[in-house]
Amino acid sequence: MEIGLRIYEANGAKIVEANGDIELHNAPRLREELKAICEIKHVCCVIDMSKVPFIDSTGVGVLVGALKRAREHGGTLTLACPQPRVRRVFEITGLLKALPIFDSLDEATGACRLDYTKSNA
């Protein structure tokens, strides 16, 4: 099943709203979409996870890869509003504290911009 993606800009950040399961089948498409965004120099990218009920390890890998790519290009990436089951996957894989995760879109956007300001000071 394909994942729905809505990409828009708000408060200086690129918001990627994902809708649906993130799994092996559709992870490549998400990877390509995030690659294009995270290769923008100094991008502030926020992934809205509020409509993602399921993620597998492939999906987690895509998010981690996007985070690395954003940082390589002087940008930042944060995750907003993961559902409890998704949060559990991050916890089991040891990434809950390593990934920049926030409970609201505003917090995620704010942290993204703050991180960008600090790393480009």
Add this chain to the structure above:
Amino acid sequence: MAEQNPQNPPENNPPDTSADRLEMRLPASAEWVRVVRLATAGVASRVGFSYDEVEDIKLAVAEACNNAIIHSTTDTAPGANTPHVTVCWQVLPGGVRISVADEGRLDPPGIVRKSTPEADESSDELPESGMGLLLIESLMDEVEHESGPDLDTTIQMTKYLVPAAAPEERSTPARPHPDSPVSLRPVRKKSVSPDPTKPTR
């Protein structure tokens, strides 16, 4: 056909499903993993697992299927028949045992990440792959994998029921998983303790 005894109608003797076995053979293609997840949810709900346990089992089975599909497509020679993955659900008296078998070859164990990464500010240390087996082993009670002589690999996962709290101890009623099938006949719940005399594969 046996005569029905009006003194003891069939609904008083529901079928014993404690040893039922289900099997599905599907093309080794990622688009079918969702179907396996749905089937797993149905089986796990029927066995009596809680909502969260059903979700855990679904994820573990999905990871095993992903593993099987990846190794099926990378290890099959060009021009060979479409590889398939076989999933088998074995209902146990106190849980469920699920096996996922492919027709390819599992990568050497050294490639599979088994330990959790350190929480680290440096994103260079964060893993992008290899977390599947970690998830399976964390979510299921027993996990075994073996390779056969034809380079096929089977991952076998077992989850046991945990004794539920007595009704008066529960603060809220247990909620059914949304994917659980509507039961047409009452299902008799068996004792949840696993049989310690049965060897595990």
